Amino acid sequence: DVLMTQSPLSLPVTLGQPASISCRSSQSLAHSDGNTYLTWFQQRPGQSPRRLVYNVSNRDSGVPDRFSGSGSGTVFTLKISRVEAEDVGVYYCMQGTHWPNAFGQGTKLEIK
Amino acid sequence: EVQLVESGGGLVRPGGSLTLSCVASGFTFNNAAMTWVRQAPGKGLEWVGRIKTRTDGGTTDYGALMRVRFTISRDDSKNTLYLQMNGLRVEDTAVYYCSPWGGAYWGLGTLVTVSS
Secondary structure (H helix, E strand, O other): OOOEEEEOOEEEEOOOOOEEEEEEEOOOOEOOOOOEOEEEEEEOOOOOOEEEEEOOOEEOOOOOOOEEEEEEOOEEEEEEOOOOHHHOEEEEEEEOOOOOOEEOOOEEEEEO | OOEEEEEOOEEEOOOOOEEEEEEEEOOOHHHOOEEEEEEOOOOOEEEEEEEOOOOOOOOEEEOOOOOOOEEEEEEHHHOEEEEEEOOOOHHHOEEEEEEEOOOOOOOOOEEEEEOO
16 A cells, blocks of 8 residues: 655744645555646644645645645645645645555644 | 535444445536545544446445445435445544545544444
8 A cells, every 4th residue: 555654744833934744655646647646635623624736736726826736756745835824734645546545644734 | 515414423332333424415426436534533534445436337445444344335316425334443433524536525524433
């Protein structure tokens, strides 16, 4: 099975400052159909997960443009250009290329 | 508006069985592969499994820990996804979410508590 490893697991950030979360997979997530099925989710406290980015870098409708995804192969990054208070929560990467799909451990973003 | 409403959770004793349901609306259910994801209290997200569309064969795939005890099925006539769980263990205690494959939409989840 593919293992997804996120870092850091805890991310204290000052309001207005950038933040970056890394996600590494144990195998390449490039699919034979040409897509790379790497997704980023946000889970605010007490809420269900919300998809932010799919296929590495495609932002979902309604997601602020301060969120951006990048990467290829086995190394991926979610960046927040300027952290706002509403960004507090846990962020997960997930691979959908290989079966079974798998999530990273989660990165808890908090405000300093 | 897309809605996913999970139900069927509750308290069950170790070794017991439970069947969860997820009623979907706002999208073409029979065209969507569907997944179950769970989250133990205070823990991260864990992929349970998925079922393909009937057109794609309706086959299922499961996480390693769920293959033997869990069964995912669907009834496209009712826009409903199911998760049958047998031989429940304390470590199966979690909120169970359904979502179209890809994770674009999520319900509020249903809590399953396995305890004696």
